[in-house]
Amino acid sequence: MNVVIIDYGVGNIKSIQFAFERLGTSAILSQDVQTILAADKIILPGVGEASSAMRKLKATQLDQLIPKLTQPVLGICLGMQLMCNYSEEGKTNGLKIFDTQVKRFSNAVKVPQMGWNTIANLKTKLFNTINANEYMYLVHSYYAESCSDAIAFTEYDLKYASALNKDNFYGVQFHPEKSGIAGEQLLKNFLQL
Numbered sequence: 001m002n003v004v005i006i007d008y009g010v011g012n013i014k015s016i017q018f019a020f021e022r023l024g025t026s027a028i029l030s031q032d033v034q035t036i037l038a039a040d041k042i043i044l045p046g047v048g049e050a051s052s053a054m055r056k057l058k059a060t061q062l063d064q065l066i067p068k069l070t071q072p073v074l075g076i077c078l079g080m081q082l083m084c085n086y087s088e089e090g091k092t093n094g095l096k097i098f099d100t101q102v103k104r105f106s107n108a109v110k111v112p113q114m115g116w117n118t119i120a121n122l123k124t125k126l127f128n129t130i131n132a133n134e135y136m137y138l139v140h141s142y143y144a145e146s147c148s149d150a151i152a153f154t155e156y157d158l159k160y161a162s163a164l165n166k167d168n169f170y171g172v173q174f175h176p177e178k179s180g181i182a183g184e185q186l187l188k189n190f191l192q193l
């Protein structure tokens with residue numbers, strides 16, 4: 001299984017690689033177009049601020065490549081947010097894969113949300129054998145608005161989309177690589193797509 005983590009200078013790469021190693025799969029980091037096109041599965045990682053991350057994607061022209069990919073792609077945290085239409089964070093235009101926008105939690109709640117929360121998920125291939133309201137680990141100040149591409153929801157400040165799917169593209173706001181057994185199962189499900 002050839003898993004490629006897109007290298008655009010942002011992201012919690014090591015923890016994602018360790019998570020795949022625990023599943024017996026080595027995930028390589030690359031920004032080479034041919035390497036990415038040849039991958040069986042692709043991860044778009046992301047940690048940090050949306051506009052600077054998008055600038056880095058544009059600098060490598062990977063922003064043009066990603067929406068055209070045909071193999072399963074999993075965006076994690078900021079990676080998922082960049083796959084949406086727009087993020088309020090840095091007024092960032094996204095890759096327009098998921099038909100929703102990313103907004104900041106209100107000051108009615110502690111921001112960022114940092115910790116475990118329940119992911120009310122719909123029975124889809126990505127959540128196969130995972131409990132309907134499983135806990136996963138999140139660290140974020142911005143959220144994807146509920147939309148028709150949502151396959152899971154979380155309540156914090158309001159109900160928002162904590163996982164998205166459109167065709168071969170998947171996104172999760174939480175960190176499966178930091179979410180214990182349930183997160184490991186989600187990555188295993190992703191490898192089997």
Ligand SMILES: NC(=O)CC[C@H](N)C(=O)O
Nearest residue numbers: 047048078139140141142
């Ligand atoms: N952990 C992160 O990188 C957070 C992504 C994004 N900046 C947010 O706050 O929602």
